[in-house]
Amino acid sequence: MxxxxxxxxxxxxxxxxxxxxxxxxxxxxxxxxxxxxxxxxxxxxxxxxxxxxxxxxxxxxxxxxxxxxxxxxxxxxxxxxxxxxxxxxxxxxxxxxxxxxxxxxxxxxxxxxxxxxxxxxxxxxxxxxxxxxxxxxxxxxxxxxxxxxxxxxxxxxxxxxxxxxxxxxxxxxxxxxxxxxxxxxxxxxxxxxxxxxxxxxxxxxxxxxxxxxxxxxxxxxxxxxSTAMTAVTFTFLGVAGHGGTPLGNKSALDAAVMMATMSEFLREENLAPSGRLHWVINNGGDIPNVTPEIAEISYYVREGSPARVKVLLDKVIAVSEAAATASQTKVSHRITSACWxxxxxxxxxxxxxxxxxxxxxxxxxxxxxxxxxxxxxxxxxxxxxxxxxxxxxxxxxxxxxxxxxxxxxxxxxxxxxxxxxxxxxxxxxxxxxxxxxxxxxxxxxxxxxxxxxxxxxxxxxxxxxxxxxxxxxxxxxxxxxKDVDWKTALPDDYEPPMYEPPAWFLRRTGQKWPPDNITWPPKRVISREKLSSLGPELSPQK
Missing domain, CATH: 3.40.630.10 (Zn peptidases)
Structure with a gap:
């Protein structure tokens, strides 16, 4: 072949x-x-x-x-x-x-x-x-x-x-x-x-x-x-609580850290010389004594072609699901960009x-x-x-x-x-x-x-x-x-991320807000997860 x-x-x-x-x-x-x-x-x-x-x-x-x-x-x-x-x-x-x-x-x-x-x-x-x-x-x-x-x-x-x-x-x-x-x-x-x-x-x-x-x-x-690339952000949702009484809390940051750690293990056996994989935790909490209820980690997944990016991306997604399972959190992901x-x-x-x-x-x-x-x-x-x-x-x-x-x-x-x-x-x-x-x-x-x-x-x-x-x-x-049928690597339901412009900019450029191609206001990301169960109450010792 x-x-x-x-x-x-x-x-x-x-x-x-x-x-x-x-x-x-x-x-x-x-x-x-x-x-x-x-x-x-x-x-x-x-x-x-x-x-x-x-x-x-x-x-x-x-x-x-x-x-x-x-x-x-x-x-x-x-x-x-x-x-x-x-x-x-x-x-x-x-x-x-x-x-x-x-x-x-x-x-x-x-x-x-x-x-x-x-x-x-x-x-x-x-x-x-x-x-x-x-x-x-x-x-x-x-x-x-x-x-x-x-x-x-x-x-x-x-x-x-x-x-x-x-x-x-x-x-x-x-x-x-x-x-x-x-x-x-x-x-x-x-x-x-x-x-x-x-x-x-x-x-x-x-x-x-x-x-x-x-x-x-x-x-x-x-x-x-150049390398094809997909940019993807993973959102983990847990349950907040006081850091001094953490039992039952679900740390979204723990999930993000586990995902980052596990994804590094892809490098030896799943990342070819033509591939690149890099990440940043762009939302990991604000103060140590509040268990982070929401955490986000963003990846750039690069390879020599869109088809090879897809193979590597699927492995990264699998890692996110494993991290969510281990941390008892909920995970979702959204593709923010993708190019050939x-x-x-x-x-x-x-x-x-x-x-x-x-x-x-x-x-x-x-x-x-x-x-x-x-x-x-x-x-x-x-x-x-x-x-x-x-x-x-x-x-x-x-x-x-x-x-x-x-x-x-x-x-x-x-x-x-x-x-x-x-x-x-x-x-x-x-x-x-x-x-x-x-x-x-x-x-x-x-x-x-x-x-x-x-x-x-x-x-x-x-x-x-x-x-x-x-x-x-x-x-x-x-x-x-002649043998290539180009099709955007973006998902079919993709909506590009945008920020609302200042009013002066809209007036100056003759635009109206929002444009027709996005949902506004955007859907809010809110955790409705439940505290983790520790099992039945222990009987008092006699």
């Missing part, structure tokens, strides 16, 4: 050319062509660099969490509206998601750009500071912490994509090149909610190509895949890579390199500074070894999609850290934003001016997807 017969998603994503086995792969040349329209797009980025980096700084300062990016989404939308785009909020029912559209002439390709703007909890950091120094410190004598921060660089991600979209629009109008540019301001990437649900509702239908990037520690692109592995696009990556080589790496200043080395020293890493080269384009490893996940993956099964990384964080550091937040809107981030905008804009202009390039992408896409 072939791989395609057993797992079509992995078969479609696995494409290391034969020449790679002998180490003989050479990226094709002559794909990226100079043109007056491309020069105009790149010149627009240079001429508006101050506006572009200011937008990045503005979103960085807001540092708003997933599904609550009220000011960040508006800042990005205002930038595009000023560039001639028509903006409509409420994409797929999400209050902070929007679609911005620009049209020039009749016909021409329909190109999509991906914008994000959500921050991560607990990663607050002062901009440009080389030691851990949270910008927002949350004082609590029992549970101190830090505010949110752009530890994944989404302030820069959305800004560079918006700048690229605006540059393409301006160049197309200036040189009368027919094109439709659609920019998708997407909420909640960090929880993989925004795009996965939007794809299932047809938001990205009608695109000819989709361009994506992400902050990184290197300047590179490729055509490897990304479908590669070799021809797209080859085009993007040549544009990156022609434009060159980000222009890092001495200030950027000094900050990078201070951060590396603070983290105990070699002081190598920022990555100042364009990485070689190499075929993916024939053996998939796992990694991160992205909600762009679901888009990639519906339209040819390319992704690339531009160095925003120092060599050797990682995303989802305070050190990345230190860089995102300071000297390293400013250079990365401008470079990424140029890489995306130049590649998009090639698709506009060279129809044969777009045809090659679509031909490869059709070949890869």
């Amino acid at each position: 072939t791989v395609a017969e057993t797992d079509p998603a992995m078969a479609a994503a696995g494409d290391a050319p034969r020449e790679a086995a002998a180490g003989a792969y050479e990226p094709p040349k002559g794909l990226a062509e100079d043109s007056p329209a491309k020069r105009a797009a790149l010149a627009w980025v240079d001429g508006n660099s101050a506006r572009i980096t200011k937008l990045n700084s503005t979103i960085w300062e807001h540092a708003e969490l997933s599904l609550r990016e009220w000011r960040s989404s508006l800042a990005q939308a205002d930038f595009l509206e000023a560039a001639g785009f028509e903006v409509k909020f409420g994409t797929a029912g999400f209050p902070t998601a929007f679609t911005a559209t620009f049209r020039e002439g009749e016909g021409g390709p329909v190109l999509g750009f991906s914008g994000e703007y959500d921050a991560l909890p607990g990663l607050s950091q002062k901009s440009g500071v080389g030691q851990h120094d949270p910008r927002e410190y949350v004082h609590d004598p029992f549970a101190p912490g830090y505010g949110p921060g752009h530890g994944c660089g989404h302030s820069a991600l959305g800004t560079a994509a918006a700048a690229a979209a605006a540059a393409v629009a301006r160049a197309a109008r200036q040189h009368r090149k027919p094109v439709t540019v659609k920019f998708f301001g997407s909420t909640a990437e960090e929880t993989l909610i925004g795009k996965t649900y939007a794809v299932s509702k047809g938001v990205y239908d009608g695109l000819d190509a989709f361009l994506d990037w992400h902050p990184s520690t290197a300047n590179a692109t490729g055509w490897g895949s 592995n990304q479908l590669p696009a070799r021809a797209f990556a080859e085009l993007l890579h040549e544009n990156m080589r022609q434009i060159g790496p980000p222009d890092f200043t001495d200030e950027a390199q000094q900050l990078a080395k201070e951060l590396q020293d603070s983290l105990g890493l070699p002081q190598k500074g920022m990555h100042t080269e364009i990485g070689e384009l190499t075929p993916p490893n024939p053996v998939f070894m796992g990694g991160g996940s992205t909600d762009v993956a679901d888009i990639s099964w519906n339209v040819p999609t390319v992704s690339m990384g531009a160095a925003l964080a120092p060599i050797g550091t990682k995303m989802h850290t305070w050190s990345t937040a230190a860089c995102a809107a300071s000297a390293p981030g400013r250079a990365a934003v401008l470079a990424a905008a140029k890489y995306l804009a130049a590649t998009a202009m090639d698709l506009v001016t060279q129809p044969e390039r777009l045809k090659a992408l679509k031909t490869e896409f059709a070949e890869r997807t």
